[in-house]
Amino acid sequence: MKLATLKNGAPDGRLVVVSRDLSRAVDAAAIAPTLRAALDRWERCEGDLRALAQRLEEGTAPGAFPFDPAQAMAPLPRTGQFVDASAFLNHGNIMERAYNLTVKKQEGVPILIQRQSDDFRGPCDDYPMLDEEEQGDFEGEFAVIVGDLPMGSSPAAAERAIRLVTLFNDMSMRRHLFAELQLGFGFIKAKPATVFAPVAVTPDELGDAWVDGRIALDLRIHRNGDWFGNPNGREMDWSFGELLAHLAHNRDLRSGAILGSGTVSNRDAATVGSACLAERRALEVIATGAATTPPLRFGDRLRFEVLDAAGRSLFGAIDHAIAPAAIPSADPA
Amino acid sequence: MKLATLKNGAPDGRLVVVSRDLSRAVDAAAIAPTLRAALDRWERCEGDLRALAQRLEEGTAPGAFPFDPAQAMAPLPRTGQFVDASAFLNHGNIMERAYNLTVKKQEGVPILIQRQSDDFRGPCDDYPMLDEEEQGDFEGEFAVIVGDLPMGSSPAAAERAIRLVTLFNDMSMRRHLFAELQLGFGFIKAKPATVFAPVAVTPDELGDAWVDGRIALDLRIHRNGDWFGNPNGREMDWSFGELLAHLAHNRDLRSGAILGSGTVSNRDAATVGSACLAERRALEVIATGAATTPPLRFGDRLRFEVLDAAGRSLFGAIDHAIAPAAIPSADPA
Numbered sequence: 121m122k123l124a125t126l127k128n129g130a131p132d133g134r135l136v137v138v139s140r141d142l143s144r145a146v147d148a149a150a151i152a153p154t155l156r157a158a159l160d161r162w163e164r165c166e167g168d169l170r171a172l173a174q175r176l177e178e179g180t181a182p183g184a185f186p187f188d189p190a191q192a193m194a195p196l197p198r199t200g201q202f203v204d205a206s207a208f209l210n211h212g213n214i215m216e217r218a219y220n221l222t223v224k225k226q227e228g229v230p231i232l233i234q235r236q237s238d239d240f241r242g243p244c245d246d247y248p249m250l251d252e253e254e255q256g257d258f259e260g261e262f263a264v265i266v267g268d269l270p271m272g273s274s275p276a277a278a279e280r281a282i283r284l285v286t287l288f289n290d291m292s293m294r295r296h297l298f299a300e301l302q303l304g305f306g307f308i309k310a311k312p313a314t315v316f317a318p319v320a321v322t323p324d325e326l327g328d329a330w331v332d333g334r335i336a337l338d339l340r341i342h343r344n345g346d347w348f349g350n351p352n353g354r355e356m357d358w359s360f361g362e363l364l365a366h367l368a369h370n371r372d373l374r375s376g377a378i379l380g381s382g383t384v385s386n387r388d389a390a391t392v393g394s395a396c397l398a399e400r401r402a403l404e405v406i407a408t409g410a411a412t413t414p415p416l417r418f419g420d421r422l423r424f425e426v427l428d429a430a431g432r433s434l435f436g437a438i439d440h441a442i443a444p445a446a447i448p449s450a451d452p453a
Numbered sequence: 454m455k456l457a458t459l460k461n462g463a464p465d466g467r468l469v470v471v472s473r474d475l476s477r478a479v480d481a482a483a484i485a486p487t488l489r490a491a492l493d494r495w496e497r498c499e500g501d502l503r504a505l506a507q508r509l510e511e512g513t514a515p516g517a518f519p520f521d522p523a524q525a526m527a528p529l530p531r532t533g534q535f536v537d538a539s540a541f542l543n544h545g546n547i548m549e550r551a552y553n554l555t556v557k558k559q560e561g562v563p564i565l566i567q568r569q570s571d572d573f574r575g576p577c578d579d580y581p582m583l584d585e586e587e588q589g590d591f592e593g594e595f596a597v598i599v600g601d602l603p604m605g606s607s608p609a610a611a612e613r614a615i616r617l618v619t620l621f622n623d624m625s626m627r628r629h630l631f632a633e634l635q636l637g638f639g640f641i642k643a644k645p646a647t648v649f650a651p652v653a654v655t656p657d658e659l660g661d662a663w664v665d666g667r668i669a670l671d672l673r674i675h676r677n678g679d680w681f682g683n684p685n686g687r688e689m690d691w692s693f694g695e696l697l698a699h700l701a702h703n704r705d706l707r708s709g710a711i712l713g714s715g716t717v718s719n720r721d722a723a724t725v726g727s728a729c730l731a732e733r734r735a736l737e738v739i740a741t742g743a744a745t746t747p748p749l750r751f752g753d754r755l756r757f758e759v760l761d762a763a764g765r766s767l768f769g770a771i772d773h774a775i776a777p778a779a780i781p782s783a784d785p786a
Contacts, residue, residue: 131493131707160464198707200531200571203641224635233638234567238533238707248604250703271581271645272780293703302557305566306639308536312604312704370583370626370778371645374464374531374571445703447605 121173121322123148123284124436125155125193127242132156133193137173137181138319142436145187146176155196155320159375162267162283189436194240194316195286196265196376202237202314203367204261204290204380205230209357211385211399218402230358230366234306237378239313243438247291247315248445249416256416256442259290259383260339260395260424262353264360265320269373278368279333279361283375284320287339287435289424290380291315294398294415317424317435327429333359335426337434339384341395342423348400349393351386416442454506454655456481456617457769458488458526460575465489466526470506470514471652475769478520479509488529488653492708495600495616522769527573527649528619529598529709535570535647536700537594537623537713538563542690544718544732551735563691563699567639570711572646576771580624580648581778582749589749589775592623592716593672593728593757595686597693598653602706611701612666612694616708617653620672620768622757623713624648627731627748650757650768660762666692668759670767672717674728675756681733682726684719749775 122140125133132154136145151168152158158165175181206212207230216223225231241247249256265284269277296309323330329337335353342348358366364379384395394400401411425437455473458466465487469478484501485491491498508514539545540563549556558564574580582589598617602610629642656663662670668686675681691699696712717728727733734744758770 198533200533201569203569206638223637224632226632226636231636231638232641234569234641234644236534236536236567236704237570238710239705248705250604254703270781271583271778274781277781299557299559301637303559303564304556304634304637304639305539305564306637308565308567308700309702311567367641369642370587371569372572372581377571445604448603448607448610 121170122319122325123155123169123195123321124187124319125195125197126191127193131198133197137169137176138187139176140432142187142319142433144176144184146172146181146184148172156199156376159265159267159283162375189318190244192244192318192436193242195284195320196378197240198238199376199378200237200374201377202235202380203378204233204235204382205358205363206233206382207356207358207363208382208385210355210387210389211383214385214389214399214402214406218405230363232363232367235311235314241313241315241440243316243318243436244440246441246443247313249418249442250445252415252417253295255294257292257294257397258416258422259292260341261288261290261383262335262339262381263288264379266364266373266377266379267375269364269368271368271370271372273365273368275359275361275365278364279359281364282323282360285323285326285335286320287317287424287426287438288380289315289422289438290383292396292398315438315440317438319436321434325428325434329429333361337426337428339395340425340427341393344421347393349395351384351389351392351395353381353384355386356381418442418444454503455652455658456488456502456528456654457520457652458528458530459524460526464531466530470502470509471520472509473658473765475520475652475766477509477517479505479514479517481505489532489709492598492600492616495708522651523577525577525651525769526575528617528653529711530573531571532709532711533570533707534710535568535713536711537566537568537715538691538696539566539715540689540691540696541715541718543688543720543722544716547718547722547732547735547739551738563696565696565700568644568647574646574648576649576651576769577773579774579776580646582751582775583778585748585750586628588627590625590627590730591749591755592625593674594621594623594716595619595668595672595714596621596711599697599706599710599712600708602697602701604701604703604705606698606701608692608694608698611697612692614697615656615693618656618659618668619653620650620757620759620771621713622648622755622771623716625729625731648771648773650771652769654767658761658767662762666694670759670761672728673758673760674726677754680726682728684717684722684725684728686714686717688719689714751775751777
């Protein structure tokens with residue numbers, strides 16, 4: 121089952137079911153007005169949503185209409201908790217090697233980073249960047265959206281609580297990143313608004329590509345129409361269930377919590393490319409002593425997409441441009 | 454105007470208006486079913502809510518009933534963004550002095566910490582702590598809840614976006630705190646669920662105690678019935694407007710975002726006491742070389758309250774006990 125949220129002027133948008141080929145959608149308001157509402161009572165909604173999805177596939181869903189990703193918000197435009205992992209150790213290793221960093225990791229314990237969850241952008245919306253001095257960067261990542269998960273849950277229980285899987289661009293402002301890391305209190309200016317794919321899918325939509333709680337598919341990234349990378353999700357060093365269990369160590373997770381994978385990164389990055397500018401720049405530093413790939417500029421267009429085994433777009437594409445933010449004029453007060 | 458959220462089995466509860474003396478409440482569902490909904494369309498709701506509050510004061514609100522703080526959830530039981538500042542530099546200075554720490558602060562830039570926002574506890578609910586080895590601690594803090602605030606807003610515009618003010622206990626698990634600080638990616642295990650006062654109030658309820666975007670009132674804290682401290686909010690080194698403007702540097706804040714003050718801490722802590730165990734312990738280390746105040750134990754009861762100029766409880770009291778968390782039994786899978 122594939123779900124999306126369409127713009128309707130309200131902060132949470134309106135929930136629709138989307139066909140497997142992403143060509144058509146149907147309003148789900150009779151079941152749940154928003155994805156948040158559906159997640160809050162998933163046990164009662166899931167069957168009805170799946171039945172509606174089935175009718176949509178069969179062409180018998182009344183009121184079906186063409187699905188336009190430009191009208192999509194993030195599947196959950198805001199939620200109660202968003203945590204990003206850094207679960208591809210290969211990425212961190214490259215960064216530490218290029219810049220002689222030493223991150224005081226604890227063996228076997230994943231890095232988890234608390235993030236804002238009220239400013240998720242739609243897949244085709246211009247991304248407002250303060251200025252080019254921010255050293256904007258993208259990070260292609262997978263994410264899971266969970267139901268309620270009590271403190272102390274096992275990885276297996278956590279994996280069973282995964283309701284939906286999606287794709288996002290973890291936009292990063294590198295100018296602030298090292299200073300905020302050194303301060304130690306996590307990211308604020310380094311990690312503003314986040315951009316999500318138009319569609320979130322139930323794990324069964326991944327078929328054989330859902331392997332050990334990981335998404336064994338390529339994340340295809342283009343910058344300004346040029347191939348940038350297609351690293352695969354299978355090399356994640358912890359499964360999503362393991363990451364969620366770490367997060368739930370001493371806290372309850374509530375329906376709608378989102379956990380990100382961290383920048384997808386593969387050991388053969390020289391061949392498959394990277395999912396962020398920083399990693400490519402780090403590889404350039406390691407290879408030649410200097411980074412040549414430039415940070416994001418206004419007008420840059422980014423595309424992120426994942427194809428399923430049948431070659432169909434799984435989550436739809438994130439396809440957005442970087443634009444100057446509109447800043448309020450000076451305050452007379 | 455004073456607002457609260459009562460338990461009704463749903464994650465967002467139901468919105469009520471509470472009388473100034475906290476004795477009575479009236480359902481606000483005809484105006485907005487939840488505080489989230491009210492904040493999303495504050496311009497349209499505020500007048501009606503204030504009119505209802507006025508009728509409640511006059512004794513003419515139909516269906517008014519006694520207000521029971523034990524039935525209260527956090528005013529916003531979950532929201533899209535919660536950021537905690539560390540805006541009383543006195544607290545950080547004491548901690549750095551006691552433990553020979555050097556936090557790489559940037560002069561004039563406040564520390565802001567991204568936090569979970571899906572697990573806010575009600576004022577009288579038992580607090581589930583994993584075990585006593587967590588070295589549990591409380592932190593008494595003020596918070597503001599804002600409306601939409603665009604990126605790049607000035608401190609004055611940010612202060613005008615403050616809709617509500619409240620009080621919370623920023624529960625902290627000190628066992629994890631230094632390790633997470635050293636890692637650099639912020640707090641996860643060190644900062645699980647947060648506990649809020651029963652009532653949030655519009656800034657006008659503070660009267661003359663709302664000074665330069667600060668709350669010039671004592672935060673009175675008792676542990677197991679014993680006075681622990683009553684530091685005042687006026688010594689905050691940045692106003693809430695200034696903190697919000699820092700946070701909105703390169704991000705839009707959405708209605709319902711919560712900003713905390715950081716542990717309230719005064720320069721005459723030797724006289725007025727502290728708002729957390731860690732600060733008292735640090736003062737003991739500085740004075741005698743060793744900390745004697747113990748961390749939180751199961752069964753400890755904590756009380757946080759603020760009185761207004763007339764001696765009335767402004768937000769109602771947080772009055773809760775520390776209890777062992779119920780951990781799911783081992784997973785057969």
